[in-house]
Amino acid sequence: MTSATRAESAAAARTAVVGGGIAGLAAAWELARAGVPVRLYEASDRLGGAIAPHVLAGVEVDAGAEAFATRSTAVPQLIEELGLSDQVVEPNPDGAWLQLPDLASPxxxxxxxxxxxxxxxxxxxxxxxxxxxxxxxxxxxxxxxxxxxxxxxxxxxxxxxxxxxxxxxxxxxxxxxxxxxxxxxxxxxxxxxxxxxxxxxxxxxxxxxxxxxxxxxxxxxxxxxxxxxAPAGSAVNSLEGGLKTLVAALERRLRELGVEIRAGVAVTDLSVLDAEHVILAVDGPQLMQLAGPYADLPQRGTELGRGVALVSMVLKAPELDARPRGTGMLVAPSVEGVGAKAMTHISAKWDWASRALTQALGEGHHLVRLSYGRVDDDLAAGALGFASSDEQLLQAAAADVGTLFGLPVWRGQILDADVVRWQKALPQASAGHQQHVAQVRDALAQSWGAQNRSGPKLYAVGSWFAGTGLARVIPDARAVARLIMNDS
Ligand SMILES: Cc1cc2nc3c(=O)[nH]c(=O)nc-3n(C[C@H](O)[C@H](O)[C@H](O)COP(=O)(O)OP(=O)(O)OC[C@H]3O[C@@H](n4cnc5c(N)ncnc54)[C@H](O)[C@@H]3O)c2cc1C
Missing domain, CATH: 1.10.3110.10 (protoporphyrinogen ix oxidase, domain 3)
Structure with missing residues (x-):
């Protein structure tokens, strides 16, 4: 990872986007398709942020977000613009189960x-x-x-x-x-x-x-x-191959439209971007740091939540072909002896994942994903979560998966496993948060008109502002991008 330098930015596009998660990509899409030259910076070496792939037993699946809410037309509209509508998939209608201390029930x-x-x-x-x-x-x-x-x-x-x-x-x-x-x-x-x-x-x-x-x-x-x-059909949908299909299509189309994508570049100083408009599509604390020199930002705890750890495993377990817990389970905190707060039976939920596993490994293979880290877990008492070691999490997941399915699962049945930790993509929607982020946006807008303003006009998008989930982040980022077009 390198830092953006003045030299790199010599031929700056007039609008820069900092952050290549779905918010930054959606904002860049809105601008680029209207002909606005855009340069996009992403700190990591891949685009997508919390939409991320990983490979288990040779099969590429989603490591973060895996579906989008269908309650609004925002995500389907973007999918249509990208020519992906024929790749939209619905989850298995069996639905999820609940695990309570005394009962497992749909x-x-x-x-x-x-x-x-x-x-x-x-x-x-x-x-x-x-x-x-x-x-x-x-x-x-x-x-x-x-x-x-x-x-x-x-x-x-x-x-x-x-x-x-x-x-x-x-x-x-x-x-x-x-x-x-x-x-x-x-x-x-x-x-x-x-x-x-x-x-x-x-x-x-x-x-x-x-x-x-x-x-x-x-x-x-x-x-x-x-x-x-609500619209008819399932509450969430995804794409054939998972949400990475959406990121791949966006990246391809943005490049076709001439967007300059700088992956592996962590922006630390906005002045070197040499842009008139800068859309900040990063997490809250990062935004406060980057925008601090340019605007009088209201200060408040910029909590990111505790983060979650996800353990994904591929199991050889033909007994799961019958989908004994539907598409997965949500676990009540009062259930003793289970550390996971949720388990998604990914290959039961998405036919594309089941087909990919069968193609790679043969019949009777399953992909499950368990999540660890409740907001009020007592970490001192040994609760598992973001900060637990891989070994602790893998051990717990191997035990939990058997308990939750009500079937013993032996270590030898686990063909592959991966631990992925997410900290910054789940901002707390807690008291005062909405008011605070509205004030931050106001402060950014006020700085545009400030006398002796030397910096770029700053805009804020992303889940810290719009709320968690693609159905919120995407339309919000596009609306903010349109402000720039109206300003031009
Ligand atoms: C495990 C998990 C599962 C989820 N499941 C779903 C789901 O099924 N459906 C759903 O709708 N939502 C889901 N969500 C929420 C959804 O993924 C997020 O709301 C959304 O992806 C956030 O997008 P974003 O662009 O705001 O942020 P991010 O995806 O976090 O992107 C921010 C990007 O900015 C980059 N960045 C940060 N600082 C800098 C810098 N200084 N310079 C350059 N780049 C920088 C980061 O590297 C990152 O790529 C899930 C989230 C998680 C963590």
Whole structure:
């Protein structure tokens, strides 16, 4: 990795993008297809950021993000522009399972974040028990409390004034009770969002749900309403060969359009880029550092979360051909003896992955991915996560995979394994975060008009600003890129 130098930047394009994750790539795409010359800098030697490939037993699969949400048209639109629509794939409709201390059960398909649309449905009652289901059903008739002063991060029941909507934890506890929170919502929130339900802003985690609840006077009816408004088909899709297909296509088309891609260049000083506009598509702390000299940025803890460690393994296990746990499992924190917070049975979820494994290794082979590192894990007590050693993680994963499938898995069945750690791609959607990033964007915009301004006009994109996930990051980055076109 080298640093960008003045000499390198002599023939600068007028717009530079710093960061070659999906946010930087989407911003560069928006500009380049409109004819704006762009130079893109990426610190690592490959593009894609948290969309990354790795090879297990000779098969290339996703090591980070593996799917995109279909609730908006943003990602499908980009895919269409890149000519990849015929490569869109749906996951196996079996869906995921829940592992609770006393039960392994398919996750009810009708929920959002695990919140049931019908607390009286048999599959929901089976998970909550009669008493838990009775309390959950109170939501259908109890008057709605006044939520105006309750914001995320206020803890159980809320109470602190702040911005945004209340936390997922506060709303679910109030409307449906603790059993829904513990047995349905927490496994999903901690396994998928790497967050604690009391710290997760409801509007951020499930756009539109809070407003729908106020309108409907019921959380369950709100879930049903939001689900009914979602596009038909599965909630997430991917591409044949995984999301690396998207990055490869973007890179190819950007190069065709003349975008100069500088991989292996970590930008440390924006002045050497010699650009009029600079889009910062990096993580939050990195952005604060790079933009610091140019704007009066509001300071606040720029937490990145604790990070996660993913253990992927290829198993020879024909007994998994029957997909005994659907597409994978979300594990409640209260389950003892299992360190993983989630397990994805990748080859059960995606037919393309199953076909690739069969082609490479023959029948009866499976790919699973286990994730470690809950936001409130007690690291001092030995909880596994980002900081654990490969050996610790591999050992735990070998044991967990057997426990979660309910089948013993011997070491000899594991043909290949890989540990991948992610720290910077899952920013905490916690209390005050949205307000803070809005203030950072305001400060950047204000610096454009500052007297004696000598630096470039700075713009911020990426998941730290837009929220986690391609469906948020891509349209946001493209909208920011259009600001530059309007300014030109
Ligand atoms: C394990 C995991 C699984 C996920 N699964 C999904 C999923 O299935 N679906 C989904 O929608 N989302 C998923 N996400 C979230 C999604 O991947 C992210 O929200 C999104 O990819 C973030 O893109 P980004 O461009 O903002 O950031 P990043 O992907 O982090 O890219 C930032 C880039 O900037 C580069 N960079 C940083 N500093 C500099 C510098 N100084 N100079 C040059 N370059 C620099 C970095 O090297 C990096 O490539 C997942 C995330 C993780 C970690």
């Amino acid at each position: 996750l009810p398909a009708t929920g959002i974040l695990g919140i049931p649309a019908d607390p009286t449905a048999a599959e929901v009652v089976a998970i909550l028990g009669q008493e838990g289901a009775r309390r959950a059903a109170e939501d259908l008739s109890r008057p709605m409390q006044d939520w105006t002063s309750v914001a995320a991060g206020a803890g159980a029941g809320g109470g602190a004034a702040g911005v945004g909507s209340p936390s997922v934890g506060a709303v679910v506890r109030d409307r449906m009770g603790q059993a829904v929170l513990d047995r349905l919502v927490t496994p999903i929130v901690s396994g998928v969002h790497s967050a604690h339900a009391d710290d997760l802003d409801m509007s951020n985690a499930a756009p539109g749900l809070f407003e729908a609840m106020l309108e409907q006077g019921s959380l369950a009816r709100a879930v049903a309403q939001v689900k009914a408004a």
